[in-house]
Amino acid sequence: MSIELNHLDTGGEGVPLVVIHGLFGSADNWRSHLKAWEGRRRVIAVDLRNHGRSPHAEGMGYAAMAEDVAALLDRLEIARCHLLGHSMGGKVAISLARLAPERIASLIVADIAPVAYGHDHDSVFAALRRVEAGAPTNRREADALLAEHVAEKPVRLFLATNLMRGEGNVLALCLGLDEIQADYESIMGEPAGHEPFAGPTLVLRGSASHYVDDEHLPALRRVLPEAEIVTLEAGHWLHAEQPEAFREAIDAFLARHDASA
Known part of the structure:
Protein backbone atom coordinates (compact mmCIF):
# COMPACT_ATOMS: atom_id res chain seq x y z
CA MET A 1 0.00 0.00 0.00
CA ALA A 116 24.52 -2.49 -4.54
CA TYR A 117 26.86 -0.57 -2.25
CA GLY A 118 28.58 -1.50 1.00
CA HIS A 119 27.66 -0.08 4.41
CA ASP A 120 29.03 3.41 5.00
CA HIS A 121 26.48 5.16 7.25
CA ASP A 122 27.33 3.66 10.64
CA SER A 123 28.69 6.97 11.96
CA VAL A 124 25.63 8.83 10.70
CA PHE A 125 23.23 6.46 12.43
CA ALA A 126 25.28 6.73 15.62
CA ALA A 127 25.21 10.55 15.41
CA LEU A 128 21.45 10.67 14.87
CA ARG A 129 20.85 8.24 17.75
CA ARG A 130 23.04 10.44 19.95
CA VAL A 131 20.86 13.44 19.12
CA GLU A 132 17.75 11.41 19.97
CA ALA A 133 19.19 10.47 23.35
CA GLY A 134 20.65 13.91 24.06
CA ALA A 135 17.39 15.84 23.53
CA PRO A 136 19.04 19.15 22.52
CA THR A 137 17.09 22.37 22.93
CA ASN A 138 19.11 24.42 20.42
CA ARG A 139 21.15 23.82 17.30
CA ARG A 140 24.49 24.44 19.00
CA GLU A 141 23.76 21.58 21.39
CA ALA A 142 22.57 19.40 18.50
CA ASP A 143 25.75 20.08 16.53
CA ALA A 144 27.91 19.16 19.52
CA LEU A 145 26.07 15.84 19.83
CA LEU A 146 26.42 15.11 16.12
CA ALA A 147 30.12 15.98 16.27
CA GLU A 148 30.72 13.09 18.67
CA HIS A 149 30.37 10.78 15.66
CA VAL A 150 30.60 12.99 12.52
CA ALA A 151 33.65 15.23 12.14
CA GLU A 152 32.69 16.93 8.88
CA LYS A 153 30.80 20.18 9.50
CA PRO A 154 28.94 20.14 6.12
CA VAL A 155 27.61 16.65 6.86
CA ARG A 156 26.44 17.75 10.32
CA LEU A 157 24.68 20.79 8.84
CA PHE A 158 22.93 18.51 6.35
CA LEU A 159 21.84 16.08 9.08
CA ALA A 160 20.59 18.97 11.20
CA THR A 161 18.03 19.83 8.52
CA ASN A 162 16.08 16.87 9.93
CA LEU A 163 15.57 18.57 13.30
CA MET A 164 12.23 20.11 14.19
CA ARG A 165 11.02 21.72 17.41
CA GLY A 166 9.01 19.20 19.40
CA GLU A 167 7.49 18.76 22.84
CA GLY A 168 9.25 20.40 25.75
CA ASN A 169 11.16 22.71 23.41
CA VAL A 170 13.35 19.76 22.36
CA LEU A 171 14.75 19.50 18.83
CA ALA A 172 13.56 16.13 17.54
CA LEU A 173 14.28 14.20 14.36
CA CYS A 174 11.51 14.14 11.76
CA LEU A 175 13.09 11.02 10.22
CA GLY A 176 11.57 7.60 10.63
CA LEU A 177 14.97 6.48 11.86
CA ASP A 178 13.80 3.09 13.18
CA GLU A 179 12.21 2.24 9.83
CA ILE A 180 15.21 3.46 7.83
CA GLN A 181 17.71 1.53 9.93
CA ALA A 182 15.59 -1.63 9.95
CA ASP A 183 15.62 -1.84 6.15
CA TYR A 184 19.01 -0.28 5.44
CA GLU A 185 19.97 -3.36 3.39
CA SER A 186 17.29 -2.50 0.84
CA ILE A 187 18.55 1.08 0.58
CA MET A 188 22.06 -0.15 -0.19
Missing part, protein backbone atom coordinates in the same frame (compact mmCIF):
# COMPACT_ATOMS: atom_id res chain seq x y z
CA SER A 2 1.43 3.35 -1.05
CA ILE A 3 2.17 6.26 1.30
CA GLU A 4 0.69 9.72 0.67
CA LEU A 5 3.87 11.74 0.26
CA ASN A 6 4.35 15.36 1.25
CA HIS A 7 5.63 17.58 -1.55
CA LEU A 8 6.52 21.11 -2.64
CA ASP A 9 5.09 22.38 -5.94
CA THR A 10 6.12 25.55 -7.77
CA GLY A 11 3.10 25.38 -10.09
CA GLY A 12 3.35 26.20 -13.76
CA GLU A 13 2.63 24.73 -17.16
CA GLY A 14 4.14 21.95 -19.23
CA VAL A 15 5.63 18.61 -18.32
CA PRO A 16 6.80 18.94 -14.69
CA LEU A 17 10.18 18.06 -13.27
CA VAL A 18 9.79 15.82 -10.21
CA VAL A 19 12.72 15.85 -7.78
CA ILE A 20 13.55 13.07 -5.30
CA HIS A 21 16.05 13.63 -2.48
CA GLY A 22 18.61 11.19 -1.10
CA LEU A 23 18.96 9.33 2.19
CA PHE A 24 18.42 11.62 5.22
CA GLY A 25 17.36 14.43 2.87
CA SER A 26 14.02 16.08 2.17
CA ALA A 27 12.19 18.30 -0.28
CA ASP A 28 13.31 21.30 1.78
CA ASN A 29 16.92 20.69 0.69
CA TRP A 30 15.85 21.62 -2.85
CA ARG A 31 14.15 24.96 -2.10
CA SER A 32 16.94 27.06 -3.65
CA HIS A 33 16.72 25.04 -6.86
CA LEU A 34 12.93 25.30 -6.90
CA LYS A 35 13.22 29.07 -6.51
CA ALA A 36 15.72 29.25 -9.40
CA TRP A 37 13.47 27.15 -11.65
CA GLU A 38 10.21 28.81 -10.60
CA GLY A 39 8.56 30.69 -13.44
CA ARG A 40 10.45 28.69 -16.06
CA ARG A 41 9.03 25.22 -15.38
CA ARG A 42 6.85 23.41 -12.90
CA VAL A 43 8.99 21.60 -10.34
CA ILE A 44 7.72 19.22 -7.65
CA ALA A 45 10.03 18.09 -4.84
CA VAL A 46 8.87 15.13 -2.78
CA ASP A 47 9.53 13.87 0.74
CA LEU A 48 10.03 10.12 0.53
CA ARG A 49 8.53 7.88 3.21
CA ASN A 50 10.28 8.24 6.58
CA HIS A 51 11.74 11.58 5.47
CA GLY A 52 10.72 15.21 5.80
CA ARG A 53 7.02 15.68 6.46
CA SER A 54 5.90 12.40 4.90
CA PRO A 55 4.48 9.58 7.04
CA HIS A 56 6.65 6.91 8.62
CA ALA A 57 6.13 3.35 7.41
CA GLU A 58 7.91 0.02 7.44
CA GLY A 59 9.93 -0.92 4.39
CA MET A 60 12.47 1.05 2.35
CA GLY A 61 12.41 -1.18 -0.71
CA TYR A 62 12.72 0.60 -4.04
CA ALA A 63 9.56 -0.89 -5.55
CA ALA A 64 7.53 0.44 -2.61
CA MET A 65 9.14 3.88 -2.73
CA ALA A 66 8.61 4.07 -6.49
CA GLU A 67 4.96 3.16 -5.94
CA ASP A 68 4.69 6.04 -3.44
CA VAL A 69 5.94 8.48 -6.09
CA ALA A 70 3.64 7.02 -8.74
CA ALA A 71 0.69 7.47 -6.37
CA LEU A 72 1.68 11.12 -5.90
CA LEU A 73 1.72 11.58 -9.68
CA ASP A 74 -1.76 10.08 -9.82
CA ARG A 75 -2.97 12.39 -7.05
CA LEU A 76 -1.58 15.42 -8.90
CA GLU A 77 -3.01 14.13 -12.21
CA ILE A 78 0.42 14.02 -13.84
CA ALA A 79 0.56 11.49 -16.67
CA ARG A 80 4.21 12.05 -17.57
CA CYS A 81 7.10 13.87 -15.96
CA HIS A 82 10.79 14.51 -16.14
CA LEU A 83 12.23 12.69 -13.13
CA LEU A 84 15.34 13.71 -11.16
CA GLY A 85 16.74 11.76 -8.23
CA HIS A 86 19.88 12.18 -6.14
CA SER A 87 21.64 9.26 -4.45
CA MET A 88 18.96 7.00 -2.89
CA GLY A 89 16.41 9.16 -4.70
CA GLY A 90 18.23 8.33 -7.92
CA LYS A 91 17.60 4.66 -7.30
CA VAL A 92 13.94 5.43 -6.64
CA ALA A 93 13.83 7.34 -9.92
CA ILE A 94 15.52 4.49 -11.82
CA SER A 95 13.05 2.05 -10.26
CA LEU A 96 10.02 4.08 -11.34
CA ALA A 97 11.48 4.53 -14.82
CA ARG A 98 11.96 0.78 -15.17
CA LEU A 99 8.58 -0.15 -13.68
CA ALA A 100 6.50 2.53 -15.45
CA PRO A 101 8.54 3.86 -18.40
CA GLU A 102 5.44 5.31 -20.06
CA ARG A 103 5.26 7.90 -17.29
CA ILE A 104 8.83 9.15 -17.66
CA ALA A 105 9.56 11.77 -20.33
CA SER A 106 13.22 11.79 -19.30
CA LEU A 107 15.34 10.57 -16.40
CA ILE A 108 18.07 12.46 -14.55
CA VAL A 109 20.19 10.54 -12.04
CA ALA A 110 22.51 12.47 -9.73
CA ASP A 111 25.59 10.64 -8.43
CA ILE A 112 24.36 7.08 -8.02
CA ALA A 113 24.71 3.89 -10.04
CA PRO A 114 22.18 1.03 -10.26
CA VAL A 115 24.35 -1.26 -8.14
CA GLY A 189 20.72 -2.63 -2.72
CA GLU A 190 19.93 -2.36 -6.41
CA PRO A 191 16.94 -0.46 -7.83
CA ALA A 192 13.71 -2.30 -8.53
CA GLY A 193 12.79 -3.53 -12.00
CA HIS A 194 14.28 -5.98 -14.46
CA GLU A 195 14.20 -4.24 -17.85
CA PRO A 196 16.47 -1.41 -18.96
CA PHE A 197 15.03 2.10 -19.20
CA ALA A 198 15.58 3.08 -22.83
CA GLY A 199 14.32 6.67 -22.60
CA PRO A 200 16.41 9.87 -22.56
CA THR A 201 18.72 9.79 -19.55
CA LEU A 202 21.28 12.12 -18.00
CA VAL A 203 23.66 10.90 -15.32
CA LEU A 204 25.46 13.60 -13.35
CA ARG A 205 28.40 12.48 -11.24
CA GLY A 206 30.86 14.23 -8.96
CA SER A 207 34.54 14.05 -9.82
CA ALA A 208 35.43 13.64 -6.13
CA SER A 209 32.70 11.08 -5.41
CA HIS A 210 33.06 7.29 -5.46
CA TYR A 211 29.40 6.58 -6.20
CA VAL A 212 29.71 6.53 -10.00
CA ASP A 213 33.27 5.38 -10.66
CA ASP A 214 34.30 4.14 -14.08
CA GLU A 215 34.00 0.58 -12.76
CA HIS A 216 30.24 1.18 -12.34
CA LEU A 217 29.72 2.27 -15.95
CA PRO A 218 29.11 -1.22 -17.48
CA ALA A 219 26.28 -1.86 -15.00
CA LEU A 220 24.95 1.63 -15.56
CA ARG A 221 24.92 1.12 -19.33
CA ARG A 222 23.02 -2.16 -18.97
CA VAL A 223 20.25 -0.47 -16.99
CA LEU A 224 20.34 2.96 -18.65
CA PRO A 225 21.56 2.33 -22.21
CA GLU A 226 20.80 5.88 -23.43
CA ALA A 227 22.59 7.63 -20.57
CA GLU A 228 24.62 10.76 -21.21
CA ILE A 229 27.23 11.09 -18.48
CA VAL A 230 28.36 14.52 -17.27
CA THR A 231 31.02 14.93 -14.58
CA LEU A 232 30.94 18.01 -12.35
CA GLU A 233 33.82 19.24 -10.20
CA ALA A 234 32.15 18.23 -6.95
CA GLY A 235 31.66 15.46 -4.43
CA HIS A 236 28.52 13.43 -3.76
CA TRP A 237 26.35 16.47 -2.92
CA LEU A 238 27.01 17.98 -6.34
CA HIS A 239 23.69 19.86 -6.38
CA ALA A 240 24.76 21.74 -3.24
CA GLU A 241 28.44 22.13 -4.12
CA GLN A 242 27.95 23.22 -7.74
CA PRO A 243 24.32 24.42 -7.91
CA GLU A 244 24.67 26.60 -11.01
CA ALA A 245 26.58 24.00 -13.02
CA PHE A 246 24.13 21.36 -11.82
CA ARG A 247 21.11 23.34 -13.05
CA GLU A 248 22.81 24.34 -16.30
CA ALA A 249 23.45 20.69 -17.18
CA ILE A 250 19.85 19.78 -16.38
CA ASP A 251 18.42 22.78 -18.26
CA ALA A 252 20.45 21.94 -21.36
CA PHE A 253 19.31 18.31 -21.22
CA LEU A 254 15.64 19.17 -20.69
CA ALA A 255 15.71 21.77 -23.47
CA ARG A 256 16.48 18.93 -25.89
CA HIS A 257 13.66 16.74 -24.59
CA ASP A 258 10.83 19.10 -23.59
CA ALA A 259 9.39 19.22 -27.11
CA SER A 260 9.16 15.43 -27.40
CA ALA A 261 7.71 15.02 -23.89
Whole structure:
Protein backbone atom coordinates (compact mmCIF):
# COMPACT_ATOMS: atom_id res chain seq x y z
CA MET A 1 0.00 0.00 0.00
CA SER A 2 1.43 3.35 -1.05
CA ILE A 3 2.17 6.26 1.30
CA GLU A 4 0.69 9.72 0.67
CA LEU A 5 3.87 11.74 0.26
CA ASN A 6 4.35 15.36 1.25
CA HIS A 7 5.63 17.58 -1.55
CA LEU A 8 6.52 21.11 -2.64
CA ASP A 9 5.09 22.38 -5.94
CA THR A 10 6.12 25.55 -7.77
CA GLY A 11 3.10 25.38 -10.09
CA GLY A 12 3.35 26.20 -13.76
CA GLU A 13 2.63 24.73 -17.16
CA GLY A 14 4.14 21.95 -19.23
CA VAL A 15 5.63 18.61 -18.32
CA PRO A 16 6.80 18.94 -14.69
CA LEU A 17 10.18 18.06 -13.27
CA VAL A 18 9.79 15.82 -10.21
CA VAL A 19 12.72 15.85 -7.78
CA ILE A 20 13.55 13.07 -5.30
CA HIS A 21 16.05 13.63 -2.48
CA GLY A 22 18.61 11.19 -1.10
CA LEU A 23 18.96 9.33 2.19
CA PHE A 24 18.42 11.62 5.22
CA GLY A 25 17.36 14.43 2.87
CA SER A 26 14.02 16.08 2.17
CA ALA A 27 12.19 18.30 -0.28
CA ASP A 28 13.31 21.30 1.78
CA ASN A 29 16.92 20.69 0.69
CA TRP A 30 15.85 21.62 -2.85
CA ARG A 31 14.15 24.96 -2.10
CA SER A 32 16.94 27.06 -3.65
CA HIS A 33 16.72 25.04 -6.86
CA LEU A 34 12.93 25.30 -6.90
CA LYS A 35 13.22 29.07 -6.51
CA ALA A 36 15.72 29.25 -9.40
CA TRP A 37 13.47 27.15 -11.65
CA GLU A 38 10.21 28.81 -10.60
CA GLY A 39 8.56 30.69 -13.44
CA ARG A 40 10.45 28.69 -16.06
CA ARG A 41 9.03 25.22 -15.38
CA ARG A 42 6.85 23.41 -12.90
CA VAL A 43 8.99 21.60 -10.34
CA ILE A 44 7.72 19.22 -7.65
CA ALA A 45 10.03 18.09 -4.84
CA VAL A 46 8.87 15.13 -2.78
CA ASP A 47 9.53 13.87 0.74
CA LEU A 48 10.03 10.12 0.53
CA ARG A 49 8.53 7.88 3.21
CA ASN A 50 10.28 8.24 6.58
CA HIS A 51 11.74 11.58 5.47
CA GLY A 52 10.72 15.21 5.80
CA ARG A 53 7.02 15.68 6.46
CA SER A 54 5.90 12.40 4.90
CA PRO A 55 4.48 9.58 7.04
CA HIS A 56 6.65 6.91 8.62
CA ALA A 57 6.13 3.35 7.41
CA GLU A 58 7.91 0.02 7.44
CA GLY A 59 9.93 -0.92 4.39
CA MET A 60 12.47 1.05 2.35
CA GLY A 61 12.41 -1.18 -0.71
CA TYR A 62 12.72 0.60 -4.04
CA ALA A 63 9.56 -0.89 -5.55
CA ALA A 64 7.53 0.44 -2.61
CA MET A 65 9.14 3.88 -2.73
CA ALA A 66 8.61 4.07 -6.49
CA GLU A 67 4.96 3.16 -5.94
CA ASP A 68 4.69 6.04 -3.44
CA VAL A 69 5.94 8.48 -6.09
CA ALA A 70 3.64 7.02 -8.74
CA ALA A 71 0.69 7.47 -6.37
CA LEU A 72 1.68 11.12 -5.90
CA LEU A 73 1.72 11.58 -9.68
CA ASP A 74 -1.76 10.08 -9.82
CA ARG A 75 -2.97 12.39 -7.05
CA LEU A 76 -1.58 15.42 -8.90
CA GLU A 77 -3.01 14.13 -12.21
CA ILE A 78 0.42 14.02 -13.84
CA ALA A 79 0.56 11.49 -16.67
CA ARG A 80 4.21 12.05 -17.57
CA CYS A 81 7.10 13.87 -15.96
CA HIS A 82 10.79 14.51 -16.14
CA LEU A 83 12.23 12.69 -13.13
CA LEU A 84 15.34 13.71 -11.16
CA GLY A 85 16.74 11.76 -8.23
CA HIS A 86 19.88 12.18 -6.14
CA SER A 87 21.64 9.26 -4.45
CA MET A 88 18.96 7.00 -2.89
CA GLY A 89 16.41 9.16 -4.70
CA GLY A 90 18.23 8.33 -7.92
CA LYS A 91 17.60 4.66 -7.30
CA VAL A 92 13.94 5.43 -6.64
CA ALA A 93 13.83 7.34 -9.92
CA ILE A 94 15.52 4.49 -11.82
CA SER A 95 13.05 2.05 -10.26
CA LEU A 96 10.02 4.08 -11.34
CA ALA A 97 11.48 4.53 -14.82
CA ARG A 98 11.96 0.78 -15.17
CA LEU A 99 8.58 -0.15 -13.68
CA ALA A 100 6.50 2.53 -15.45
CA PRO A 101 8.54 3.86 -18.40
CA GLU A 102 5.44 5.31 -20.06
CA ARG A 103 5.26 7.90 -17.29
CA ILE A 104 8.83 9.15 -17.66
CA ALA A 105 9.56 11.77 -20.33
CA SER A 106 13.22 11.79 -19.30
CA LEU A 107 15.34 10.57 -16.40
CA ILE A 108 18.07 12.46 -14.55
CA VAL A 109 20.19 10.54 -12.04
CA ALA A 110 22.51 12.47 -9.73
CA ASP A 111 25.59 10.64 -8.43
CA ILE A 112 24.36 7.08 -8.02
CA ALA A 113 24.71 3.89 -10.04
CA PRO A 114 22.18 1.03 -10.26
CA VAL A 115 24.35 -1.26 -8.14
CA ALA A 116 24.52 -2.49 -4.54
CA TYR A 117 26.86 -0.57 -2.25
CA GLY A 118 28.58 -1.50 1.00
CA HIS A 119 27.66 -0.08 4.41
CA ASP A 120 29.03 3.41 5.00
CA HIS A 121 26.48 5.16 7.25
CA ASP A 122 27.33 3.66 10.64
CA SER A 123 28.69 6.97 11.96
CA VAL A 124 25.63 8.83 10.70
CA PHE A 125 23.23 6.46 12.43
CA ALA A 126 25.28 6.73 15.62
CA ALA A 127 25.21 10.55 15.41
CA LEU A 128 21.45 10.67 14.87
CA ARG A 129 20.85 8.24 17.75
CA ARG A 130 23.04 10.44 19.95
CA VAL A 131 20.86 13.44 19.12
CA GLU A 132 17.75 11.41 19.97
CA ALA A 133 19.19 10.47 23.35
CA GLY A 134 20.65 13.91 24.06
CA ALA A 135 17.39 15.84 23.53
CA PRO A 136 19.04 19.15 22.52
CA THR A 137 17.09 22.37 22.93
CA ASN A 138 19.11 24.42 20.42
CA ARG A 139 21.15 23.82 17.30
CA ARG A 140 24.49 24.44 19.00
CA GLU A 141 23.76 21.58 21.39
CA ALA A 142 22.57 19.40 18.50
CA ASP A 143 25.75 20.08 16.53
CA ALA A 144 27.91 19.16 19.52
CA LEU A 145 26.07 15.84 19.83
CA LEU A 146 26.42 15.11 16.12
CA ALA A 147 30.12 15.98 16.27
CA GLU A 148 30.72 13.09 18.67
CA HIS A 149 30.37 10.78 15.66
CA VAL A 150 30.60 12.99 12.52
CA ALA A 151 33.65 15.23 12.14
CA GLU A 152 32.69 16.93 8.88
CA LYS A 153 30.80 20.18 9.50
CA PRO A 154 28.94 20.14 6.12
CA VAL A 155 27.61 16.65 6.86
CA ARG A 156 26.44 17.75 10.32
CA LEU A 157 24.68 20.79 8.84
CA PHE A 158 22.93 18.51 6.35
CA LEU A 159 21.84 16.08 9.08
CA ALA A 160 20.59 18.97 11.20
CA THR A 161 18.03 19.83 8.52
CA ASN A 162 16.08 16.87 9.93
CA LEU A 163 15.57 18.57 13.30
CA MET A 164 12.23 20.11 14.19
CA ARG A 165 11.02 21.72 17.41
CA GLY A 166 9.01 19.20 19.40
CA GLU A 167 7.49 18.76 22.84
CA GLY A 168 9.25 20.40 25.75
CA ASN A 169 11.16 22.71 23.41
CA VAL A 170 13.35 19.76 22.36
CA LEU A 171 14.75 19.50 18.83
CA ALA A 172 13.56 16.13 17.54
CA LEU A 173 14.28 14.20 14.36
CA CYS A 174 11.51 14.14 11.76
CA LEU A 175 13.09 11.02 10.22
CA GLY A 176 11.57 7.60 10.63
CA LEU A 177 14.97 6.48 11.86
CA ASP A 178 13.80 3.09 13.18
CA GLU A 179 12.21 2.24 9.83
CA ILE A 180 15.21 3.46 7.83
CA GLN A 181 17.71 1.53 9.93
CA ALA A 182 15.59 -1.63 9.95
CA ASP A 183 15.62 -1.84 6.15
CA TYR A 184 19.01 -0.28 5.44
CA GLU A 185 19.97 -3.36 3.39
CA SER A 186 17.29 -2.50 0.84
CA ILE A 187 18.55 1.08 0.58
CA MET A 188 22.06 -0.15 -0.19
CA GLY A 189 20.72 -2.63 -2.72
CA GLU A 190 19.93 -2.36 -6.41
CA PRO A 191 16.94 -0.46 -7.83
CA ALA A 192 13.71 -2.30 -8.53
CA GLY A 193 12.79 -3.53 -12.00
CA HIS A 194 14.28 -5.98 -14.46
CA GLU A 195 14.20 -4.24 -17.85
CA PRO A 196 16.47 -1.41 -18.96
CA PHE A 197 15.03 2.10 -19.20
CA ALA A 198 15.58 3.08 -22.83
CA GLY A 199 14.32 6.67 -22.60
CA PRO A 200 16.41 9.87 -22.56
CA THR A 201 18.72 9.79 -19.55
CA LEU A 202 21.28 12.12 -18.00
CA VAL A 203 23.66 10.90 -15.32
CA LEU A 204 25.46 13.60 -13.35
CA ARG A 205 28.40 12.48 -11.24
CA GLY A 206 30.86 14.23 -8.96
CA SER A 207 34.54 14.05 -9.82
CA ALA A 208 35.43 13.64 -6.13
CA SER A 209 32.70 11.08 -5.41
CA HIS A 210 33.06 7.29 -5.46
CA TYR A 211 29.40 6.58 -6.20
CA VAL A 212 29.71 6.53 -10.00
CA ASP A 213 33.27 5.38 -10.66
CA ASP A 214 34.30 4.14 -14.08
CA GLU A 215 34.00 0.58 -12.76
CA HIS A 216 30.24 1.18 -12.34
CA LEU A 217 29.72 2.27 -15.95
CA PRO A 218 29.11 -1.22 -17.48
CA ALA A 219 26.28 -1.86 -15.00
CA LEU A 220 24.95 1.63 -15.56
CA ARG A 221 24.92 1.12 -19.33
CA ARG A 222 23.02 -2.16 -18.97
CA VAL A 223 20.25 -0.47 -16.99
CA LEU A 224 20.34 2.96 -18.65
CA PRO A 225 21.56 2.33 -22.21
CA GLU A 226 20.80 5.88 -23.43
CA ALA A 227 22.59 7.63 -20.57
CA GLU A 228 24.62 10.76 -21.21
CA ILE A 229 27.23 11.09 -18.48
CA VAL A 230 28.36 14.52 -17.27
CA THR A 231 31.02 14.93 -14.58
CA LEU A 232 30.94 18.01 -12.35
CA GLU A 233 33.82 19.24 -10.20
CA ALA A 234 32.15 18.23 -6.95
CA GLY A 235 31.66 15.46 -4.43
CA HIS A 236 28.52 13.43 -3.76
CA TRP A 237 26.35 16.47 -2.92
CA LEU A 238 27.01 17.98 -6.34
CA HIS A 239 23.69 19.86 -6.38
CA ALA A 240 24.76 21.74 -3.24
CA GLU A 241 28.44 22.13 -4.12
CA GLN A 242 27.95 23.22 -7.74
CA PRO A 243 24.32 24.42 -7.91
CA GLU A 244 24.67 26.60 -11.01
CA ALA A 245 26.58 24.00 -13.02
CA PHE A 246 24.13 21.36 -11.82
CA ARG A 247 21.11 23.34 -13.05
CA GLU A 248 22.81 24.34 -16.30
CA ALA A 249 23.45 20.69 -17.18
CA ILE A 250 19.85 19.78 -16.38
CA ASP A 251 18.42 22.78 -18.26
CA ALA A 252 20.45 21.94 -21.36
CA PHE A 253 19.31 18.31 -21.22
CA LEU A 254 15.64 19.17 -20.69
CA ALA A 255 15.71 21.77 -23.47
CA ARG A 256 16.48 18.93 -25.89
CA HIS A 257 13.66 16.74 -24.59
CA ASP A 258 10.83 19.10 -23.59
CA ALA A 259 9.39 19.22 -27.11
CA SER A 260 9.16 15.43 -27.40
CA ALA A 261 7.71 15.02 -23.89
